[in-house]
Amino acid sequence: MTLLCASGLNVSLGAKPVLRGLDLSVAAGEFVGLIGPNGAGKSTLLRAVLGLLPFTGSILLDGDDTAAMKARRRALKVAYLAQEREIAWAVPVETVVALGRAPHRPGFAAPTEADRAIVDEAMRRMDVTSFRHRIATELSGGEKARVLAARALAQDTPLLLADEPTAGLDPSHQIALMRLFGELAASGRGVVASLHDLGLAARWCSRLVLLDNGRIVADGRPGEVLTPQTLRAVYGVEAFFGEAGGAPVVHPLDLSGPAGG
Amino acid sequence: MSGDARYALLITLLCAATLTLFSLSLTVGPAGIAFADSIMALFSDKADGVALTMQEIRLPRALLGLMIGATLGLSGAVLQGYLRNPLAEPGLLGISATASLGAVLSIYTGLAAAFALALPLAALAGAVVAVVVVQAMAGARGNSLLIILAGIAVSSFAGAMTSLALNLSPNPFAALEIMFWMLGSLTDRSMTHVWLAAPFMLAGWAMLGALGRPLDALTLGSETAASMGVDLKRVQFLAVFGTAASVGAATAVAGAIGFVGLVVPHILRPLVGAKPSRLLLASALGGACVVLAADVAVRLIAPGRDLKLGVLTAIVGAPFFLWLVFRARRRLT
Numbered sequence: 001m002t003l004l005c006a007s008g009l010n011v012s013l014g015a016k017p018v019l020r021g022l023d024l025s026v027a028a029g030e031f032v033g034l035i036g037p038n039g040a041g042k043s044t045l046l047r048a049v050l051g052l053l054p055f056t057g058s059i060l061l062d063g064d065d066t067a068a069m070k071a072r073r074r075a076l077k078v079a080y081l082a083q084e085r086e087i088a089w090a091v092p093v094e095t096v097v098a099l100g101r102a103p104h105r106p107g108f109a110a111p112t113e114a115d116r117a118i119v120d121e122a123m124r125r126m127d128v129t130s131f132r133h134r135i136a137t138e139l140s141g142g143e144k145a146r147v148l149a150a151r152a153l154a155q156d157t158p159l160l161l162a163d164e165p166t167a168g169l170d171p172s173h174q175i176a177l178m179r180l181f182g183e184l185a186a187s188g189r190g191v192v193a194s195l196h197d198l199g200l201a202a203r204w205c206s207r208l209v210l211l212d213n214g215r216i217v218a219d220g221r222p223g224e225v226l227t228p229q230t231l232r233a234v235y236g237v238e239a240f241f242g243e244a245g246g247a248p249v250v251h252p253l254d255l256s257g258p259a260g261g
Numbered sequence: 262m263s264g265d266a267r268y269a270l271l272i273t274l275l276c277a278a279t280l281t282l283f284s285l286s287l288t289v290g291p292a293g294i295a296f297a298d299s300i301m302a303l304f305s306d307k308a309d310g311v312a313l314t315m316q317e318i319r320l321p322r323a324l325l326g327l328m329i330g331a332t333l334g335l336s337g338a339v340l341q342g343y344l345r346n347p348l349a350e351p352g353l354l355g356i357s358a359t360a361s362l363g364a365v366l367s368i369y370t371g372l373a374a375a376f377a378l379a380l381p382l383a384a385l386a387g388a389v390v391a392v393v394v395v396q397a398m399a400g401a402r403g404n405s406l407l408i409i410l411a412g413i414a415v416s417s418f419a420g421a422m423t424s425l426a427l428n429l430s431p432n433p434f435a436a437l438e439i440m441f442w443m444l445g446s447l448t449d450r451s452m453t454h455v456w457l458a459a460p461f462m463l464a465g466w467a468m469l470g471a472l473g474r475p476l477d478a479l480t481l482g483s484e485t486a487a488s489m490g491v492d493l494k495r496v497q498f499l500a501v502f503g504t505a506a507s508v509g510a511a512t513a514v515a516g517a518i519g520f521v522g523l524v525v526p527h528i529l530r531p532l533v534g535a536k537p538s539r540l541l542l543a544s545a546l547g548g549a550c551v552v553l554a555a556d557v558a559v560r561l562i563a564p565g566r567d568l569k570l571g572v573l574t575a576i577v578g579a580p581f582f583l584w585l586v587f588r589a590r591r592r593l594t
Contacts, residue, residue, distance in 0.1 A: 050488050075490030086482035088345040089535040092264075102478055103490035135535075148481070155489065 001028045001062075003159040003190040004049060004078075008057035011041075011048050018044045020214040021057070026192055028158065031185035033205035033222075034194040037235055040211040042194035043083065046161045050080050062158060075103035079155035081162035085144050087136045093147050094132040097123055100154030119154050125180055126150035127173070141168045149177060153184075160184065162193040166200055178204035198239070202226050202250040210234060223248050232256045264534050268543075271532055275546035279327070282553035286323035287315070289557050291564055321452045326553040328455070328462050329447075329515050332507040334548020335541060337522030338529075339469045342476035342537035343500045344405040347530075350523035351508040354408070354501065355391040355415030360512035362419040362426075363387025365439050369426045380442075381457055381513035388509025391415050396501055404483070408501070445516035445571025447556050458510040465507025466545075468499040473538030480537060518571045520578025521551050527585055 004026040011019040018041045026032055034042045048055045051066055051074060059066045061077045079100070087096060100122065101115040111119075123129045126146040131139070136147055145168055152160060160181070166174045178200055181191040185206060195201045201208055201222065208225040210218040212234045218225040226248065231239050236256050242249040288299050292314050302315040333351055340349040351357060367373040367383035391412075398411035423443070430436040475496045478486035487493055511518070525547040526540055533539035551574070559568040 047484070050484070052484055052487055070490075071487060071492045072490035075488060078488070080485060080488035082482060082485045082488075084482055084484075086345075086485070088480045088482075089342075089530070089537065091480060091535045095534065095536060096481070099478055099481065099489065102474060108474070148485075151481070 002026070002060070003028055003062055004192070005060040005063075006045075006049065006057065009045070009048060009059065010056045011044050011053055013044065013053075018214050019048065019055070022214065022216060024209065024216065024219075026159070026190045028188050028190055029185055029206075030190050031181050031204070031206045032190070032192045033201040033208045034192055034211065035196075035198065035201050035208055035225075036211035041214045042211055043163050045211070046080070046163055046192065046194060049161060050074070050078065072103055075155065075157075077157055078159040078161060079152045079157040081149055081152040081160070081165050083163040083167070085141065085148055085168075087144065087148075090135045090137045092133055093128055093136050093139070094119065094123065096136045096147055097128070097132075097150045097154050100151045100156070103155065118156055122150040122153035125153060127176065142170060142173060145169055146173060146177075153180075157189075159190045159192070162191070164196065165193055166195065166197055174200060175204075182206070198226060198231075198250045198252060202248045204247075222250075226250050268533055268539055271529075271543060272546070275543060275550065279546050279549045279553070282550055282557065283323055283327055285557050286326055286553050287319050289560055290314075290319060291560070317451065318449075321450050321455050322447050322556065323553070324455050325447050325450050325458070325514060326556045327549045328458060329511040329518065330521060330549035330552030331545040332462055332465065332511045332548070333518065333522040333552065334525045335466060335469050335545040336504045336508050337548070338526040338537070338540045338544035339472055339476065339500055340504060340522075341526050342479060342540065343472070343496065344409060345479060345482075346405070346409075347527065348523070349409075350520075351504060352416065352517070352519065352522070354395055354412040354504055355419060356388045356505050356508050357512050357517045358416040358419035358423075359387035359391035360384040360509050361387070361443055361517055362423050363390075364442060364513065364516070365423050365426050368439050368442060369430060369435060378453070378457065381454065381510075384513035385461065385509050387419070388505050388512065391419070392501055392505035392509075396498075399497075408497075441569070442516050443571075444569035445518040445574075446567075446569045447515055448567060450514060454514040458514045461506045461510035465503045465505070465510070468503030469507065470541060472496060472499055472503075473541055476537035476541075516571060518552065519575050520582065521548050521574055524578050524582055524585070525551055527582075 002025050006022060006024045009019050009022040010017065022045065036042055044053065047053050049059055061074065066074060098111065098119050101111055101119060105111065123132055126149050128146050128150050136144065139147065149165060165177055169177060181193060182204055185191050205222060207220065208222050209216055210225050210230060217234060218230050231237055237252045238254050238256055240251045240253055288296050294311055294314065298311060299315055302311040303320060305312045336351040340351065340353060341347055363383035363386050364380050367380045372379040394415050395408060395411045399407040427436055427439055430439065475486065475491045478489045478491045483493055526544045529543045529547050530540055533543050555573050556570055559570055559573050562568055
């Protein structure tokens with residue numbers, strides 16, 4: 001089942017074209033890592049899918065065209081974990097996570113038992129239950145990131161988009177988050193996460209999409225996308241390639257020399 | 262105590278306080294009518310002095326205090342939540358300033374003297390101008406920074422035009438009348454003022470009151486809120502037009518009353534667990550309490566001097582705000 005299908009997608013920010021005729025489709029069960037250098041268009045792609053930017057071309061969510069889709073209906077199909085970890089007011093952690101249930105409740109309806117169970121489950125999965133009563137604005141950056149991730153999980157959508165979700169997390173929570181996204185995909189959802197950490201991307205994603213200059217330059221299994229040639233051409237770096245426990249290991253080592261390649 | 266129980270208790274206490282202050286506002290005044298007599302006179306159909314005082318002077322004054330206070334508290338809470346800025350207040354959109362300018366122009370041109378409702382109607386027209394300009398400058402999907410900047414520009418221009426009217430005022434009496442009007446007061450208002458303001462305020466409250474859930478979502482920033490199904494265009498429309506209708510009407514009948522919309526949401530925010538949707542009702546009641554209390558206070562402090570309500574709220578509000586800042590500093594360092 002195709003959860004996301006973008007075709008001929010063009011987005012400009014001001015006069016500058018950021019995405020040029022991009023085609024991407026994501027099926028249920030896939031954990032897609034969106035990689036590429038700064039300015040490649042990763043965040044722009046995610047924001048266009050969410051309807052936050054004007055675009056030309058078409059974007060289908062779950063088979064429905066997003067052009068005429070109401071915000072509320074879109075919110076039942078796709079959740080978003082933003083790069084900015086903004087929490088404006090000093091509300092408790094569980095209040096933040098419970099916000100994820102808002103699109104599921106009409107008008108002023110109170111949360112149901114099922115809503116509470118989903119919120120509890122999201123907090124458990126992101127390991128934030130122990131500080132559910134603390135004030136969210138007083139948490140450390142990494143704790144805040146996990147609370148906001150739990151919020152997105154609580155939205156309980158078929159597709160989850162995450163913009164640099166692992167930035168600022170310690171290694172154990174980075175791995176836990178990547179594992180969780182893998183589990184979500186394995187349970188029949190789709191996850192698209194923009195990532196800068198190629199090591200995490202190589203190890204945990206089921207598929208990588210490499211963007212450069214608004215276009216997809218490679219798309220496939222991590223081992224196919226992350227090659228010495230693509231890293232040199234797109235990032236300008238040399239990397240160590242290995243294998244451990246049946247999954248690829250990629251670690252950037254140094255800039256490619258002027259004569260490199 | 263759980264958050265829900267604490268919230269219910271807070272709302273109950275605020276309702277009780279509002280009711281108490283409303284009855285105080287009805288019963289305190291130079292006419293010196295006994296409490297029981299005055300309440301009875303409210304419902305009497307005799308046309309004696311007591312009934313007249315109660316029905317024509319005290320009742321509209323108390324009702325306006327209630328309505329204006331609720332308007333300022335509610336719109337302050339909405340704007341702080343919408344702009345995610347604890348310094349936002351109803352005056353920020355330029356609505357109070359342009360409404361004042363409308364009123365000042367009606368005094369300046371003599372229209373206010375010729376026709377009693379010219380002043381509030383001109384003030385409402387001023388509010389409409391502000392909202393149209395701010396909305397046009399910020400665009401249908403304007404970000405909050407554009408709205409703040411547009412509001413500041415509109416406020417400054419309206420302030421300059423008000424100064425010009427004072428500068429060119431034909432005689433000292435007109436200048437004095439303008440000055441006094443701008444200080445903000447509920448003295449000598451009639452039921453006509455209540456009926457004029459009520460429809461605009463009710464419409465404004467309905468628009469602002471619908472924003473609870475979207476404001477909660479906006480706690481996480483506008484893009485995350487949009488991804489949770491919040492229609493940002495609709496939120497902006499309701500926040501701007503709701504404030505214009507209610508605050509425009511409040512300014513039209515009472516002049517500019519400062520600090521209530523800024524300070525009341527601040528005081529109540531920690532008491533409602535900082536959740537924007539819960540702040541709306543609490544802040545409306547809190548605003549009503551503050552304005553009613555201040556209006557009773559001006560009658561008690563200086564019975565013969567007609568101390569202006571807006572002066573008192575600023576005198577009490579500004580040091581209080583300073584204390585809040587001081588407390589925040591102690592917590593931060």
